[in-house]
Amino acid sequence: MLSSDRGAEVGRTTIKDVSERAGVSVGTVSNVLNAPQRVAPQTRERVLQVVSELGYRPNRAARGLQARRTYLIGYLLPERETNVNTALDSFLHELVSTASPHGLEVVLFAPRAGQTALEGYRDPIRRGDVDGFVLSETNYDDERIALLSRSGFPFVSFGRSLAEDPFAWVDVDGASGIADAVRHLLGAGHRSIALVAWPEGSESGDDRVAGYRRALTRAGVAPNPLLEVRCLNGVDQGRKAWRRLSLMDSPPTAVVAVQDQLAIGVLLEAQAMGLRPGVDLAVTGFDDTPAGALLGLSTVRQPLREVCRLLVEHLVHRIEDPWADPGHDLVRPELVIRSSSGADVINAPRPRAGSELHRYRRRYRR
Amino acid sequence: MLSSDRGAEVGRTTIKDVSERAGVSVGTVSNVLNAPQRVAPQTRERVLQVVSELGYRPNRAARGLQARRTYLIGYLLPERETNVNTALDSFLHELVSTASPHGLEVVLFAPRAGQTALEGYRDPIRRGDVDGFVLSETNYDDERIALLSRSGFPFVSFGRSLAEDPFAWVDVDGASGIADAVRHLLGAGHRSIALVAWPEGSESGDDRVAGYRRALTRAGVAPNPLLEVRCLNGVDQGRKAWRRLSLMDSPPTAVVAVQDQLAIGVLLEAQAMGLRPGVDLAVTGFDDTPAGALLGLSTVRQPLREVCRLLVEHLVHRIEDPWADPGHDLVRPELVIRSSSGADVINAPRPRAGSELHRYRRRYRR
DNA sequence: TTGTAGGCGTTATCAA
DNA sequence: TTGATAACGCCTACAA
Numbered sequence: 001m002l003s004s005d006r007g008a009e010v011g012r013t014t015i016k017d018v019s020e021r022a023g024v025s026v027g028t029v030s031n032v033l034n035a036p037q038r039v040a041p042q043t044r045e046r047v048l049q050v051v052s053e054l055g056y057r058p059n060r061a062a063r064g065l066q067a068r069r070t071y072l073i074g075y076l077l078p079e080r081e082t083n084v085n086t087a088l089d090s091f092l093h094e095l096v097s098t099a100s101p102h103g104l105e106v107v108l109f110a111p112r113a114g115q116t117a118l119e120g121y122r123d124p125i126r127r128g129d130v131d132g133f134v135l136s137e138t139n140y141d142d143e144r145i146a147l148l149s150r151s152g153f154p155f156v157s158f159g160r161s162l163a164e165d166p167f168a169w170v171d172v173d174g175a176s177g178i179a180d181a182v183r184h185l186l187g188a189g190h191r192s193i194a195l196v197a198w199p200e201g202s203e204s205g206d207d208r209v210a211g212y213r214r215a216l217t218r219a220g221v222a223p224n225p226l227l228e229v230r231c232l233n234g235v236d237q238g239r240k241a242w243r244r245l246s247l248m249d250s251p252p253t254a255v256v257a258v259q260d261q262l263a264i265g266v267l268l269e270a271q272a273m274g275l276r277p278g279v280d281l282a283v284t285g286f287d288d289t290p291a292g293a294l295l296g297l298s299t300v301r302q303p304l305r306e307v308c309r310l311l312v313e314h315l316v317h318r319i320e321d322p323w324a325d326p327g328h329d330l331v332r333p334e335l336v337i338r339s340s341s342g343a344d345v346i347n348a349p350r351p352r353a354g355s356e357l358h359r360y361r362r363r364y365r366r
Numbered sequence: 367m368l369s370s371d372r373g374a375e376v377g378r379t380t381i382k383d384v385s386e387r388a389g390v391s392v393g394t395v396s397n398v399l400n401a402p403q404r405v406a407p408q409t410r411e412r413v414l415q416v417v418s419e420l421g422y423r424p425n426r427a428a429r430g431l432q433a434r435r436t437y438l439i440g441y442l443l444p445e446r447e448t449n450v451n452t453a454l455d456s457f458l459h460e461l462v463s464t465a466s467p468h469g470l471e472v473v474l475f476a477p478r479a480g481q482t483a484l485e486g487y488r489d490p491i492r493r494g495d496v497d498g499f500v501l502s503e504t505n506y507d508d509e510r511i512a513l514l515s516r517s518g519f520p521f522v523s524f525g526r527s528l529a530e531d532p533f534a535w536v537d538v539d540g541a542s543g544i545a546d547a548v549r550h551l552l553g554a555g556h557r558s559i560a561l562v563a564w565p566e567g568s569e570s571g572d573d574r575v576a577g578y579r580r581a582l583t584r585a586g587v588a589p590n591p592l593l594e595v596r597c598l599n600g601v602d603q604g605r606k607a608w609r610r611l612s613l614m615d616s617p618p619t620a621v622v623a624v625q626d627q628l629a630i631g632v633l634l635e636a637q638a639m640g641l642r643p644g645v646d647l648a649v650t651g652f653d654d655t656p657a658g659a660l661l662g663l664s665t666v667r668q669p670l671r672e673v674c675r676l677l678v679e680h681l682v683h684r685i686e687d688p689w690a691d692p693g694h695d696l697v698r699p700e701l702v703i704r705s706s707s708g709a710d711v712i713n714a715p716r717p718r719a720g721s722e723l724h725r726y727r728r729r730y731r732r
Numbered sequence: 733t734t735g736t737a738g739g740c741g742t743t744a745t746c747a748a
Numbered sequence: 749t750t751g752a753t754a755a756c757g758c759c760t761a762c763a764a
Contacts, residue, residue, distance in 0.1 A: 012492065012493075012494045013492075055492055056492070057489065057492040057493035058493065059431075059493055059494050060436075060493050060494070060495055061427040061428075061430050061431050061436060061494070062427075062431055064427050065425075065427050065428055065431055070426075070427055072473070077458065077459055077462060088454075088455045089446070089454050089455060090446070092443065092458075092474060093443055093446060093476060096443060096474045096475065096476045097476050097478075097479075100475075100476065100478060101478070105473050105474065105475065105495065106473065106474045107438070107471050107472065107473050107474075108458060108462045108471065108472045108473075108474060109462065109466075109471065110459060110462045110463050110466065112463075112466060112467070113463075122421075123423060126378065126379075126421055126422070126423040127378075127423035127424065127425055127426050128378045128425050128426070128427070129426055129471065235660055264660065268660075290657060291656060291657035291660055294601055294630065294634075294657055
């Protein structure tokens with residue numbers, strides 16, 4: 001019955017409604033909202049009173065029309081097949097939550113059927129649907145960055161890239177994340193630590209490989225090229241990777257994977273061979289996916305909240321001052337230790353992989 | 367160098383640019399785009415030529431301002447804890463892809479800190495940020511439905527609910543999905559089939575339970591209340607459920623869970639007890655989550671594309687004609703048989719052909 | 733301190 | 749068949 005109950009009626013309240021009810025001009029109402037100091041305290045109070053009574057909120061489209069803004073930022077959903085970032089759910093949550101306080105909402109796009117991802121950006125830009133774009137799954141020679149840079153359209157990238165011109169980006173220090181994992185395994189006594197990585201040529205992939213080698217080298221363990229397996233993403237690939245590694249004369253006692261999916265594959269295949277994860281074989285992943293958590297997979301977790309906070313911050317700067325130098329940030333991920341790397345085992349004795357492995361190898365070796 | 371290369375320049379092209387270059391009035395350009403038959407073929411061609419040269423696209427905000435529309439639909443992200451629909455990723459993909467051809471884009475919202483989900487809807491409505499809302503995770507006495515119904519704001523719900531007034535919804539026939547799973551297990555020879563379900567009181571939960579009982583009864587197997595375990599969602603709950611069931615004098619040979627997470631818990635716990643999934647114990651889930659697929663979990667898959675197609679269809683109707691009776695649809699899910707329920711067993715019944723799907727889709731419209 | 737006018741890009745209406 | 753004009757809701761000058 002209260003007037004506030006009626007704020008949600010079909011016809012939206014406009015600034016004119018407020019001005020009439022408060023007995024002032026629309027300009028004054030606008031000033032109350034945007035430049036309160038220019039309005040007499042008395043009128044200001046009266047107007048604010050009416051504003052709250054009517055539940056008035058300035059219309060975003062109208063505001064944007066005159067300000068040449070949309071107060072919207074765009075995110076083009078990555079194709080599911082190529083989607084390396086399995087944490088899309090959390091990412092969007094954080095992105096929306098951190099953008100909202102800036103008065104920005106997130107609009108989702110997807111390339112239409114038969115359209116390339118690149119083309120998916122063009123239309124929204126042309127119609128001025130958004131003030132800027134957030135990119136993710138960025139790679140070395142990302143065409144999107146070239147396109148957006150050239151067009152001068154504000155954007156920020158989750159992930160570094162090679163590009164002629166500077167652009168705003170935020171990235172997770174994958175090298176240091178993987179290095180943490182390696183150090184964790186070294187600390188548990190492992191000396192033969194394998195790496196399951198993607199083929200060379202991806203920004204985040206190569207970055208993580210570098211971290212692996214660095215951590216080993218710094219600990220005085222010479223990286224063994226035979227312990228580096230390359231494959232595409234996916235659980236099956238992980239399984240295959242472990243099958244290969246297990247056939248070595250002296251198989252590794254630990255595996256560091258550059259992604260949870262791969263790690264899960266390794267884990268499952270090792271389990272199928274009768275090895276106990278965390279005991280007979282230590283495994284770590286990357287991304288902290290739900291599936292990994294489920295299986296007790298130790299992993300490197302990306303600080304998505306922090307990442308999104310920075311992404312939005314940079315993007316707002318790009319929008320407000322496209323001429324300023326684009327900034328960037330590298331944030332450190334966090335190592336999450338679970339049972340797959342012997343969370344329960346304190347100073348565990350060397351995994352005794354021998355017996356089960358021999359059994360397996362006798363069975364499968366051709 | 368071509369003019370089409372310059373379409374993405376910073377300053378967007380407006381209808382005025384087109385009109386000047388084509389030597390016609392803006393009204394004519396507008397007509398070419400919105401009512402081509404009212405324009406002479408010759409001028410029409412000329413204008414279209416310029417439009418494509420300049421890569422002109424009408425500005426959404428301006429168009430919406432005058433049409434009192436935003437061409438945007440809203441989706442409030444469910445809180446991650448209560449998020450039963452683990453397929454958010456796919457859902458958003460399909461939603462965006464099916465909305466886009468209607469000229470609608472999807473805007474994401476999230477309740478701000480300290481705000482209830484309900485309050486999260488109010489602001490966007492007040493400022494007229496969107497033309498309508500898509501709800502998911504809908505339940506019996508969903509307050510959102512009361513709020514939106516009362517305010518007369520267009521919306522459509524993924525999920526049924528008890529509500530005084532009719533509203534537009536699309537739902538998956540969980541009962542029939544679970545019944546399919548039960549029939550599949552019956553067909554494989556199981557007679558002692560347990561159910562792991564959520565506590566009574568959730569729309570989709572109770573619906574699925576009903577399907578379980580119905581399928582058993584129809585097959586002449588009396589439902590045994592002792593075989594119905596109730597627990598909250600989550601892998602751990604599933605583990606606990608199987609622990610309880612395994613203590614029975616004669617434990618069930620198959621378990622039907624109302625959600626993948628629960629099924630995974632059952633699977634893992636059974637495995638930990640030395641049981642082989644699909645051989646010693648058959649398990650089925652619901653939702654076809656990636657984690658489930660990974661573990662070879664048989665499951666009931668929601669036809670998200672179809673669901674989203676219908677959601678958008680209904681929402682468009684609500685927006686265009688809020689006075690028309692809200693329609694609704696019940697779509698049949700699909701049973702996906704994997705190893706957890708003995709996919710390899712020869713006698714397992716095959717899933718039905720997809721071509722008959724339309725027969726199962728029952729459509730009510732008043 | 734407040735009110736008025738113009739314009740943001742578009743479409744609808746009406747006149748030519 | 750086409751063109752001018754008036755909104756749509758808001759903000760920013762500038763005038764009072």
